[in-house]
Amino acid sequence: MINSLLVTINQLLPPAVLLVFALVLHVKPLGRKRWLILALWLVVPTLSYILALEQISQWFDYLGFEYSQMLLVALLVLAALSGLALRLWASFVLLLASASCLYLSHYLPWLLQGHMELARALGVCLGVGIVGSFAILFYFFLTWLAEHYGPWGVLGLFSMHIAGSMVGMLDIAAGAGLLTMPSPLVDLRTLLDEHSIFGRLAKVVVGYEATPSSLSLWVYILTLLALLGAANWQRSRQKCDI
Amino acid sequence: MQRLIWTLLLLSMPAFAELKEFKLVLKDHLFYPARMEVPSGEKIRLLVHNLDGDPEEFDSFDLNREKVLFPGRINVIYVGPLAPGEYFFFGEFAPDTARGTLVAVPIEEQRP
Numbered sequence: 008m009i010n011s012l013l014v015t016i017n018q019l020l021p022p023a024v025l026l027v028f029a030l031v032l033h034v035k036p037l038g039r040k041r042w043l044i045l046a047l048w049l050v051v052p053t054l055s056y057i058l059a060l061e062q063i064s065q066w067f068d069y070l071g072f073e074y075s076q077m078l079l080v081a082l083l084v085l086a087a088l089s090g091l092a093l094r095l096w097a098s099f100v101l102l103l104a105s106a107s108c109l110y111l112s113h114y115l116p117w118l119l120q121g122h123m124e125l126a127r128a129l130g131v132c133l134g135v136g137i138v139g140s141f142a143i144l145f146y147f148f149l150t151w152l153a154e155h156y157g158p159w160g161v162l163g164l165f166s167m168h169i170a171g172s173m174v175g176m177l178d179i180a181a182g183a184g185l186l187t188m189p190s191p192l193v194d195l196r197t198l199l200d201e202h203s204i205f206g207r208l209a210k211v212v213v214g215y216e217a218t219p220s221s222l223s224l225w226v227y228i229l230t231l232l233a234l235l236g237a238a239n240w241q242r243s244r245q246k247c248d249i
Numbered sequence: 250m251q252r253l254i255w256t257l258l259l260l261s262m263p264a265f266a267e268l269k270e271f272k273l274v275l276k277d278h279l280f281y282p283a284r285m286e287v288p289s290g291e292k293i294r295l296l297v298h299n300l301d302g303d304p305e306e307f308d309s310f311d312l313n314r315e316k317v318l319f320p321g322r323i324n325v326i327y328v329g330p331l332a333p334g335e336y337f338f339f340g341e342f343a344p345d346t347a348r349g350t351l352v353a354v355p356i357e358e359q360r361p
Binding site (some may be wrong): 112 | 255262268288292294296303304306314315316319320322323326327329330338341342343344
């Protein structure tokens with residue numbers, strides 16, 4: 008039970024955090040029709056991708072899974088960029104659809120195994136409850152942050168979250184043999200280990216890494232600057248319109 | 250798009266060439282061999298065959314790798330170059346049993 012609880016928390020926390028970011032940043036309330044469209048765009052691509060994953064994983068000399076995951080991260084970053092710059096509904100949908108394919112592709116194959124013992128089911132339910140509670144608290148924290156300190160706090164945290172995903176793509180590329188990661192620049196594990204509870208939270212929310220390499224640091228900073236630049240451009244354009 | 254993928258693959262071919270290959274098997278939620286010597290200082294290709302009926306997730310904090318192992322499928326993970334030492338890995342979905350260690354040793358000290 009403990010293991011299924013931990014697996015559920017580990018795997019569901021990133022999509023939950025991204026969903027909260029998307030809901031807070033997408034200021035317009037979603038009507039019933041848009042909720043339906045969103046649900047359709049989340050469920051159909053995610054299930055299709057997960058059902059095809061076993062086959063995809065055997066493509067390109069057994070590296071199809073990695074290539075498809077890298078493509079999903081690229082789509083996620085692209086959706087975040089276009090969402091911040093243009094505030095399009097399509098970007099919002101693409102962001103959540105690519106995130107759900109990306110993050111649930113590890114969890115759903117495990118969850119949908121043939122047998123589900125009571126202990127595992129209990130662990131999953133508890134995990135979903137904990138992630139749900141965290142997501143609600145996080146939602147209130149972000150709305151409080153936006154109300155008291157303006158939008159830049161939320162925009163900054165969101166950009167850091169997406170920059171962390173981009174760094175995750177480097178790890179996938181290294182696992183696929185496409186690049187060799189340089190040695191870490193610093194070792195912050197004594198300060199905050201990224202596999203501890205708070206380290207994991209920091210990793211999920213702002214893309215924290217305890218042992219970042221120069222390459223991952225550069226990719227993180229450049230992605231962060233691009234996202235903040237897109238948000239700034241959108242806000243300055245809004246002011247011009249007023 | 251397809252041309253772009255093939256170009257990228259062709260460009261990455263030299264990186265894959267002449268890499269040493271090591272085989273791991275996952276059976277009954279156990280990794281075989283549970284302890285494996287690999288050469289330090291060079292990139293290696295790890296072939297993991299999941300013989301179980303369930304998916305598993307290969308996870309290693311030491312190697313900074315995470316990969317879903319689909320049931321009945323062969324999965325490839327590129328590792329290294331590693332400094333001499335021991336690198337622990339485990340299956341996230343069965344961490345009590347699916348555990349193993351890669352031991353990176355200089356090539357001259359490797360057992361035949």
